[in-house]
Amino acid sequence: MTKKEQTAAEIVKAARDKNKISARELIANVFDDFYELHGDRVMEDDPAMIGGIALFNGQPVTVIATDKGTTPQERIARHFGCPTPAGYRKAQRLMTQAAKFNRPVVVFVNTAGAYAGAEAEEQGQGYMIAQNLMVMSELKTPLITVITGEGGSGGALALAGGDAVWMLEKSIYSVISPEAFASILWKDSSRADEAAETLKISPAELLKRQIIEGIIPESDDHTETCTAIADVLQTEIQRLQKLSLEELLAQRHARFRKF
Amino acid sequence: MKLYKNKSRISERHVKADHQAMDRVPDGLWITCPKCHQVFLREKLGKFRTCPECGYGFRTGARQRVEWVADDFKEILTDIEESNPIDFEGFDQKVEQCREKSGIDESVLTGIAEIDHEKCALAIMDPDFIMGSLGSVTGEKLTRLFEMATQKRLPVVLFALSGGARMQEGIYSLMQMQKVTQAVMEHSNAGLFYLTVLTDPTTGGVTASFANQSDIILAEPKALIGFAGRRVIEQTMHQKIADDLQSAETLMKNGLIDDIVPRDRQKQVIAKLLRLNRTEAAND
Numbered sequence: 001m002t003k004k005e006q007t008a009a010e011i012v013k014a015a016r017d018k019n020k021i022s023a024r025e026l027i028a029n030v031f032d033d034f035y036e037l038h039g040d041r042v043m044e045d046d047p048a049m050i051g052g053i054a055l056f057n058g059q060p061v062t063v064i065a066t067d068k069g070t071t072p073q074e075r076i077a078r079h080f081g082c083p084t085p086a087g088y089r090k091a092q093r094l095m096t097q098a099a100k101f102n103r104p105v106v107v108f109v110n111t112a113g114a115y116a117g118a119e120a121e122e123q124g125q126g127y128m129i130a131q132n133l134m135v136m137s138e139l140k141t142p143l144i145t146v147i148t149g150e151g152g153s154g155g156a157l158a159l160a161g162g163d164a165v166w167m168l169e170k171s172i173y174s175v176i177s178p179e180a181f182a183s184i185l186w187k188d189s190s191r192a193d194e195a196a197e198t199l200k201i202s203p204a205e206l207l208k209r210q211i212i213e214g215i216i217p218e219s220d221d222h223t224e225t226c227t228a229i230a231d232v233l234q235t236e237i238q239r240l241q242k243l244s245l246e247e248l249l250a251q252r253h254a255r256f257r258k259f
Numbered sequence: 260m261k262l263y264k265n266k267s268r269i270s271e272r273h274v275k276a277d278h279q280a281m282d283r284v285p286d287g288l289w290i291t292c293p294k295c296h297q298v299f300l301r302e303k304l305g306k307f308r309t310c311p312e313c314g315y316g317f318r319t320g321a322r323q324r325v326e327w328v329a330d331d332f333k334e335i336l337t338d339i340e341e342s343n344p345i346d347f348e349g350f351d352q353k354v355e356q357c358r359e360k361s362g363i364d365e366s367v368l369t370g371i372a373e374i375d376h377e378k379c380a381l382a383i384m385d386p387d388f389i390m391g392s393l394g395s396v397t398g399e400k401l402t403r404l405f406e407m408a409t410q411k412r413l414p415v416v417l418f419a420l421s422g423g424a425r426m427q428e429g430i431y432s433l434m435q436m437q438k439v440t441q442a443v444m445e446h447s448n449a450g451l452f453y454l455t456v457l458t459d460p461t462t463g464g465v466t467a468s469f470a471n472q473s474d475i476i477l478a479e480p481k482a483l484i485g486f487a488g489r490r491v492i493e494q495t496m497h498q499k500i501a502d503d504l505q506s507a508e509t510l511m512k513n514g515l516i517d518d519i520v521p522r523d524r525q526k527q528v529i530a531k532l533l534r535l536n537r538t539e540a541a542n543d
Contacts, residue, residue: 114486116492117492117495118500118504121486121487123513124471124513124515125486125487126462126466126485127466127471130440130468133436133437133467134443137444138444138448153433153464154463154464154467157437173430174433175428175429175430175432175433176424176426180491185426198429200430201430211434256437256441257438259395259398
């Protein structure tokens with residue numbers, strides 16, 4: 001099978017596809033013995049943010065994933081995978097907990113962005129993301145993020161401030177959606193495809209610019225995709241666990257300082 | 260139909276008559292507060308450009324603000340080269356225009372200030388520079404300011420004003436959020452004090468990073484402070500949202516900020532907080 005290169009607009013469409021591998025599938029296929037942990041300990045349990053502990057090749061890891069859900073009911077309950085401040089607080093709690101036990105953290109991101117409802121504003125959505133950025137900047141354990149579909153702006157960055165960011169072949173990572181970009185800058189939301197190109201949000205463009213560490217091949221067969229992800233995680237965890245804590249934090253710092 | 264036609268004729272006549280009258284009124288004599296909609300004489304804005312009715316502080320350039328706040332100010336970090344990281348068409352011209360309009364090199368003015376004998380690193384974001392948006396140079400200036408403050412053991416005072424991450428720079432603007440965060444953390448870990456004043460508007464990626472990472476968060480009266488834009492929230496909710504959802508007053512009620520301080524008291528309050536949070540050797 002020869003693969004022709006996809007346009008940015010095609011990748012955006014594929015990243016949002018209904019058949020995109022789900023958070024639950026990823027967790028079930030990449031890890032063993034996943035045990036889900038709930039709640040932010042302050043107000044609620046955001047279903048758009050899953051977290052827990054699992055075994056990866058026999059080693060305990062903390063797993064965090066944004067979840068869009070698969071059925072329409074699930075999607076509504078998870079506000080389409082856009083985490084609330086409570087979701088980010090839960091993620092932060094689990095990251096900090098992982099550091100205590102020296103467990104690597106693996107995060108799967110597929111979100112259009114942080115939830116933009118009135119309650120999210122009242123509960124300090126911006127403040128919570130800002131706090132997550134602080135926690136990740138000095139988390140004393142490896143943190144690896146895989147963007148599986150949409151990596152939407154601050155809502156994605158709040159889970160991607162660690163040591164390595166990888167992207168599935170058909171995923172995007174962007175400061176703003178192509179639709180909003182076209183509508184705000186060009187006053188014409190119908191130019192979203194052109195905006196996708198302009199914004200340079202495809203994995204290939206981002207890799208070229210050293211925003212990410214690499215691209216993971218994606219197959220229609222989700223088990224194959226999971227195997228590819230597991231291979232990358234294995235190598236990355238090994239690489240990062242070899243570093244002393246000082247080296248780990250210095251490399252993480254350098255990773256962002258260059259921009 | 261006749262009724263409408265009549266109305267239109269009356270209104271045309273009216274406009275014509277008004278036209279001459281308007282010529283006799285000097286431009287900009289009256290001003291409307293965008294928050295409380297009170298119309299008042301421009302001269303009533305006063306030195307601090309504040310609505311006499313509701314206390315809202317009108318959007319003001321960084322150069323003006325530094326005069327209100329600092330007794331002494333030495334500007335630094337003006338030599339960082341501008342880049343157009345995603346080759347966005349028209350970006351270079353836009354930057355040039357903004358430089359002329361704002362009188363500063365980028366969306367944040369940075370320097371070393373003295374505020375009532377308290378020495379600090381001072382950063383002020385500017386509404387006339389792509390609405391204070393966070394671009395690569397903005398992020399680099401702030402990062403270097405924090406790094407310098409850590410080295411010299413100085414507190415940092417930052418006036419936030421921003422439409423958010425600068426979308427014309429694509430993903431690079433997002434990366435600035437984490438880059439600045441790291442510098443803020445190093446400063447914090449050194450036991451040094453960081454104070455932010457959130458002004459109208461503070462939104463998006465700036466709200467979601469350094470504006471909310473300080474030890475003490477102040478805000479100006481009636482300032483709009485939030486993460487998502489009003490239109491986005493209304494699209495998400497499928498309903499209108501309250502006018503004051505993102506006002507400083509609502510944030511105060513919700514426990515998200517420490518205090519609301521009008522402009523005429525800011526210098527005094529900042530100096531006091533700098534004194535109360537002084538780290539030894541900060542005033543060498």
